[in-house]
Amino acid sequence: MQTLRKTLPVVLSLMLATGMVAASELLHDKEIIFPEITAVAIGALAAPKQSWNASRLRLLTAITAAAIIGVGLVFVPLPPVIKIPLAMLCAVACVTASKTEFLPAISACVLPVLLGTKSPVYIGSVVVMTSLILIAQLILEKCGLREKNAFTPVQPDKQLFALRIKQIAAASIICILPALTREIFFIAPPLIVAFFEMSKPHSKLLESSPQAAALIVLASVGGVLSRFLLTEKLGLPLAVSAAVSCAVILAAVCSMKLYFPPCGAIATLPFIIPEGALLRFPFEIAAGSLIFIAAAFALSKERGIALRVKKILRPQN
Numbered sequence: 001m002q003t004l005r006k007t008l009p010v011v012l013s014l015m016l017a018t019g020m021v022a023a024s025e026l027l028h029d030k031e032i033i034f035p036e037i038t039a040v041a042i043g044a045l046a047a048p049k050q051s052w053n054a055s056r057l058r059l060l061t062a063i064t065a066a067a068i069i070g071v072g073l074v075f076v077p078l079p080p081v082i083k084i085p086l087a088m089l090c091a092v093a094c095v096t097a098s099k100t101e102f103l104p105a106i107s108a109c110v111l112p113v114l115l116g117t118k119s120p121v122y123i124g125s126v127v128v129m130t131s132l133i134l135i136a137q138l139i140l141e142k143c144g145l146r147e148k149n150a151f152t153p154v155q156p157d158k159q160l161f162a163l164r165i166k167q168i169a170a171a172s173i174i175c176i177l178p179a180l181t182r183e184i185f186f187i188a189p190p191l192i193v194a195f196f197e198m199s200k201p202h203s204k205l206l207e208s209s210p211q212a213a214a215l216i217v218l219a220s221v222g223g224v225l226s227r228f229l230l231t232e233k234l235g236l237p238l239a240v241s242a243a244v245s246c247a248v249i250l251a252a253v254c255s256m257k258l259y260f261p262p263c264g265a266i267a268t269l270p271f272i273i274p275e276g277a278l279l280r281f282p283f284e285i286a287a288g289s290l291i292f293i294a295a296a297f298a299l300s301k302e303r304g305i306a307l308r309v310k311k312i313l314r315p316q317n
Contacts, residue, residue: 005145010250012136013041017246017264020129021271022239031121033272036063036107037129038246038264039190043104044137046250047259048147054100055151056134060127062098062105066091067126070109074118081179085172087113088192092164099153103196107189107265114184115272166302167196170295178288185277185284190265191216191292197262198296206300208258209293213286215252215263220285222248223270224278232275242271 017038024032040063043051052059069090073083091109095102108126111117140146154160171192178186194216198206205212226241226248249267253259270281 006254008145009045009136009140010254012140013038013045013133014243014246014250016041016129016132016136017268018239018243020125021242021268022237024271025238029119029121030272031117031119032125033268034108034111034122034125034129035265035268035272036104036111036190036193037126037133038249038268039104039107039193039261040130040133042250042253042259042264043261044133045140045146046253050137050149051259051261052100052102052104053152053154054098054102055149056138058098058100058151059102060130060134062094062100062102063108063130064123064127065094066105066109067112067123069094070112071117071120071123073109073113074116079179080113080182081176083113084110084175084179084187085168088168088171092168096154096156096160096164099155100151101154101200103193104261104265106196107193110189110192114187114189163199163201166299167199170199170299171195171292174291174295183284185273185281186288186291188266188269188285188288190262190269191285191288193265194260194262194289195292195296198293199299203296203300205260206296208260209297211256211258212260212263213289213293215249215256215258215260216266216289217282217286218252219245219249219263219267220270220282223267224281227270228278232278238271242268245270 020037021033024030070087073087076083087109088106091106095105112122137146141148175187178184197203198209223245226244230236230241230244231238245267249263253263266285270278273281
């Protein structure tokens with residue numbers, strides 16, 4: 001029974017991610033591939049305990065609203081250097097309004113802005129695939145194969161708003177040069193999500209940043225190699241390459257016991273990028289991850305200094 005509890009959620013995660021890519025191939029529509037779904041599968045299924053403080057309904061609402069806003073922003077006649085921070089702001093607003101900590105909604109909003117996605121198929125894929133994951137999670141809970149998720153609404157306060165402003169400002173600054181040069185893999189949406197996760201107060205991920213960075217690099221290299229060797233060279237279906245890529249990253253997160261959702265999205269991203277961009281993808285992802293991790297450390301250090309100053313200035317009783 002214990003083996004089933006550990007294995008079945010991972011297998012379901014792999015099946016859903018692979019099925020998404022297979023559906024994209026069958027229908028000849030790459031808009032169906034939403035890389036963040038692999039991240040959601042890791043956090044909501046593969047991880048023994050859900051990675052985010054969010055109920056199923058609020059999680060689905062937040063990611064759907066973010067996806068709709070992201071596609072809508074593509075039609076706004078503004079340069080990417082402005083639309084990317086605007087997308088982050090809107091996504092964070094969705095997360096805050098839902099009173100959750102479901103930060104992958106940021107990726108759902110930023111990705112269509114970066115790729116210029118205008119199709120409602122993207123929104124449909126986000127809704128359908130997220131719903132399937134949450135239904136699978138519910139069934140596992142009902143069958144006693146997964147711990148039930150306890151949700152506590154996050155009440156926005158001054159500290160949270162101040163943190164979000166700093167996170168958006170820092171991420172926006174990092175995004176300026178890649179947005180201007182269109183080297184968007186440096187600021188791949190999962191990296192932005194990872195930065196927001198790591199720069200939270202008392203983030204355990206920040207303490208495990210070397211392992212998190214290793215998972216990101218493994219995911220990018222694994223995704224590129226599987227697509228290049230299996231699909232581009234051997235002519236196998238893209239779904240086969242995706243299955244291999246996702247299997248590798250799922251095995252890695254389970255082996256390390258570091259259920260880091262953004263690496264799942266990184267493992268799936270190579271299946272929606274042009275073939276000519278495959279070679280530079282891992283290098284830009286690796287460089288971008290180091291920049292965002294450094295920014296998370298800087299924000300954490302700044303917050304620590306501010307807390308120490310407050311303690312010093314606090315009137316003594």
